[in-house]
Amino acid sequence: MRIFFDFMVGGIAALFPVVDPIGSVPMFLVFTTGIPASLRNRYALRIARNVVVLLISSLLVGGSVLRFFGVSLAVVRIAGGIVVFHAAWRAMNSDPKLNEVDNQDVAQRLDEHKDISFMPMTIPLLGGPGAIAVTLGLAAQAGGDLSVSTAINLLAIATAIALIGLVIYLALRSSTLLLKVLGASGIQAMSRLLGLFVMAIGVQLILNGLADWLDSLNLLAP
Numbered sequence: 001m002r003i004f005f006d007f008m009v010g011g012i013a014a015l016f017p018v019v020d021p022i023g024s025v026p027m028f029l030v031f032t033t034g035i036p037a038s039l040r041n042r043y044a045l046r047i048a049r050n051v052v053v054l055l056i057s058s059l060l061v062g063g064s065v066l067r068f069f070g071v072s073l074a075v076v077r078i079a080g081g082i083v084v085f086h087a088a089w090r091a092m093n094s095d096p097k098l099n100e101v102d103n104q105d106v107a108q109r110l111d112e113h114k115d116i117s118f119m120p121m122t123i124p125l126l127g128g129p130g131a132i133a134v135t136l137g138l139a140a141q142a143g144g145d146l147s148v149s150t151a152i153n154l155l156a157i158a159t160a161i162a163l164i165g166l167v168i169y170l171a172l173r174s175s176t177l178l179l180k181v182l183g184a185s186g187i188q189a190m191s192r193l194l195g196l197f198v199m200a201i202g203v204q205l206i207l208n209g210l211a212d213w214l215d216s217l218n219l220l221a222p
Helices: 002-020 025-031 039-066 072-090 098-110 121-126 129-141 149-175 174-218
Strands: none
Touching: 002 098, 002 129, 002 149, 002 174, 025 039, 025 149, 025 174, 039 121, 039 129, 039 149, 072 121, 072 174, 129 149, 129 174, 149 174
């Protein structure tokens, strides 16, 4: 039970800042300007569901795909650490979540009144490459065999993903209230506050991946 709890908390700590549900609230409000509250709530549910399905799918089958292409889990863990570090750096420097090309695409989608629950809210905003890479890194930490302990670890990470999906739904559904309470500056301040903590997680993931890689080369043998 303790291992399950540790993996669940670790999964939340690693994924939450990268997914950044609270930081995505202002963009969600922009995307849903002028639409009824009922439709905004349906979008919130769809987005949360899409992120959960995407990340759990990456958790369960991502490792097999990597093995097919000959990519080691140690390398994925290092890559996930780099992505987490980069996300933290962006948070601390308050960089925008979308680039100019994405913003133009969003504007076009709004003009055409298309569903934005998958593009761009799920990908690339909430469940983009960064979140997928971190999920694969967590899968590497869960274990690579078919033992009961590995299954428990994967279940704990899947539970963490489901809880993050719940937070996404609640944050987006309450987006108007959150923006009134925190304000744009408050959301930016929270992102900066999380930045240093997330950078430390990224460095630890990189070090763990390097240790696994060196161990596979028998360079750490006594």
